[in-house]
Amino acid sequence: MSSLADFQNEIYLNGLGDALPALPTDLTRLEELAGAKLSAQAHGYVAGSAGSEATARANRAAFDRWRIVPRMLRDVADRDLSVEVLGTAMPSPVLLAPVGVQSILHPDGELATARAAAAAGVTQIVSTAASYEIEKVAEAAGDGPRWYQLYWPKDRELAASFLARAKAAGYSALVVTLDTFTLAWRPRDLDQAYLPFLRGIGVANYYTDPVFQRAVGGPVTEENRDAALLHWVANFGNPSLTWDDLAWLRERWDGPIALKGIQHPDDARKAVDAGMDGVIVSNHGGRQVDGAIASLDALPAVADAVKGRAAVLFDSGIRTGSDVVKALALGADAVLIGRAYAYGLALGGEAGVRHVLRCLQADLELNMALSGLTRPSEIDLDVLVRDR
Ligand SMILES: Cc1cc2nc3c(=O)[nH]c(=O)nc-3n(C[C@H](O)[C@H](O)[C@H](O)COP(=O)(O)O)c2cc1C
Numbered sequence: 001m002s003s004l005a006d007f008q009n010e011i012y013l014n015g016l017g018d019a020l021p022a023l024p025t026d027l028t029r030l031e032e033l034a035g036a037k038l039s040a041q042a043h044g045y046v047a048g049s050a051g052s053e054a055t056a057r058a059n060r061a062a063f064d065r066w067r068i069v070p071r072m073l074r075d076v077a078d079r080d081l082s083v084e085v086l087g088t089a090m091p092s093p094v095l096l097a098p099v100g101v102q103s104i105l106h107p108d109g110e111l112a113t114a115r116a117a118a119a120a121g122v123t124q125i126v127s128t129a130a131s132y133e134i135e136k137v138a139e140a141a142g143d144g145p146r147w148y149q150l151y152w153p154k155d156r157e158l159a160a161s162f163l164a165r166a167k168a169a170g171y172s173a174l175v176v177t178l179d180t181f182t183l184a185w186r187p188r189d190l191d192q193a194y195l196p197f198l199r200g201i202g203v204a205n206y207y208t209d210p211v212f213q214r215a216v217g218g219p220v221t222e223e224n225r226d227a228a229l230l231h232w233v234a235n236f237g238n239p240s241l242t243w244d245d246l247a248w249l250r251e252r253w254d255g256p257i258a259l260k261g262i263q264h265p266d267d268a269r270k271a272v273d274a275g276m277d278g279v280i281v282s283n284h285g286g287r288q289v290d291g292a293i294a295s296l297d298a299l300p301a302v303a304d305a306v307k308g309r310a311a312v313l314f315d316s317g318i319r320t321g322s323d324v325v326k327a328l329a330l331g332a333d334a335v336l337i338g339r340a341y342a343y344g345l346a347l348g349g350e351a352g353v354r355h356v357l358r359c360l361q362a363d364l365e366l367n368m369a370l371s372g373l374t375r376p377s378e379i380d381l382d383v384l385v386r387d388r
């Protein structure tokens, strides 16, 4: 039987090999190492969060308030972490969150991430704000499973064009991010006057789009670059959207749709009422509302509200296998990792992302087995206690 945990023996026998710099197997240490390698601006952008970063800290602290209770003698020899979420088969309940502007982390950006994800059979969610065109990312992914994340622009025709392109490039599910129609107050970026988009990073999918080009009078060149940037700024997000607008989206995407950024059970119910297939419980890794509830603390009520009627995904703060166990116990069907793989990309490109995926999945499988669990479906509240 080949298991995700085989990676452990592989490391004991051979180490990590020459392909990788000495990357830590404790993924909570990646940030510190990536910080030493990246420019101050790139590091600030990725590691930073909104305001005083209270929400980012709360996201991590919430995991510590739950403890796993290991169970013994339950025959955990036969283990299978695979799940199916929104029609996509996955080797484990772990996906790669949409992270835009990945070329600030590594020159190959989303292309390297696509290759690593495809090699592991892990689903990559590709952002509208990717540094490479989604068609090129799809080509790098080959047969790899991929979902498309929409930043819903003001211009409806542009939104429709994005959806058509994603469908044509083989993205099987749509993730619509609701919590970032405008960037929050982000002091690390403000203090360095740094925003990747204003330096031409993360706009490739706009500048190459036929609808966008028509609006700025043709392909983006030196001549119309400023006009293109202004058009991007004016169009990136739409603060006027309401729940009624989802009908427009539902008509234009015939695959599964999940709404990302859900924190309240009423919003989750509205998502189901609007014909959505999933919700992603997320506070954007603490990058939007400073002082917001820890995403893990928002999860149980959302899961209670819609479990069985919609897929429940979770992100914000996942760094270890035990974090995944806790999120699944509190109601998630699967989780997304963001910064964890972003730092892997920064430190080792494609091999770095692969390393992060192998570590996290092995850690998850071992944690489950040692707790008496062989399948994600067996993980429920019985495995946790509140730490007092
Ligand atoms: C550098 C960076 C860029 C991001 N870009 C996007 C994006 O383009 N679209 C999106 O929906 N979320 C984006 N996110 C949020 C992630 O999808 C995810 O919600 C968050 O990273 C989860 O928290 P974690 O980093 O603690 O895992 C970004 C996060 C980071 C750190």
Ligand SMILES: CCCCC(=O)C(=O)O
Pocket: 100, 129, 180, 183, 284, 287
């Ligand atoms: C304009 C926002 C796109 C990237 C993003 O979502 C983030 O930095 O959190």
